Amino acid sequence: MCHGYFHFFTLVVILTLSSINQVSAVKCYDCDSHIDKDCTDNPKQTKFIVDCSHHSFLPTSEKQDNQAAGVEYNCGYARGVSTIDSEIRVRRGCAVKSTTCETYSRIYKADHNIELKECTRCESDFCNSSGHLSTGIWSLSLSLIALYIFKL
Numbered sequence: 001m002c003h004g005y006f007h008f009f010t011l012v013v014i015l016t017l018s019s020i021n022q023v024s025a026v027k028c029y030d031c032d033s034h035i036d037k038d039c040t041d042n043p044k045q046t047k048f049i050v051d052c053s054h055h056s057f058l059p060t061s062e063k064q065d066n067q068a069a070g071v072e073y074n075c076g077y078a079r080g081v082s083t084i085d086s087e088i089r090v091r092r093g094c095a096v097k098s099t100t101c102e103t104y105s106r107i108y109k110a111d112h113n114i115e116l117k118e119c120t121r122c123e124s125d126f127c128n129s130s131g132h133l134s135t136g137i138w139s140l141s142l143s144l145i146a147l148y149i150f151k152l
Helices: 002-018 101-112 137-150
Strands: 027-029 049-051 073-082 088-096 114-122
Touching: 027 073, 027 088, 073 101, 101 114
Parallel strands: none
Antiparallel strands: 027 049, 073 088, 073 114
């Protein structure tokens, strides 16, 4: 009987540890291709790394108080086209979880004349390095391995 509880306890510990990075402040790449062309093709640089507890993906006119209780962030990637000069723009950064891509699209169109073509979000550190974002693959893998080992 105790043996079964040990396996269950071990599984709970593994699942908890595998999701720790989702509980703490996520780290993302934060850049704008209009300011730095590396944002488009080479975003995996230390100069772009930010801790999302101190940054926001929103344009300045819409920034929320990053220290406000209950505000949670994930990483975001947006690709759009300038309606002024047809330049393709890429924006990576921290995004307020409760703000939808549709809201970001309206903000960028109104404030910056950018029509978003792609907007994606993800939960893990540095997951916004490309337009095709992954979500928690390590957590899923560890969970499946634990389930197989403990045959629950």
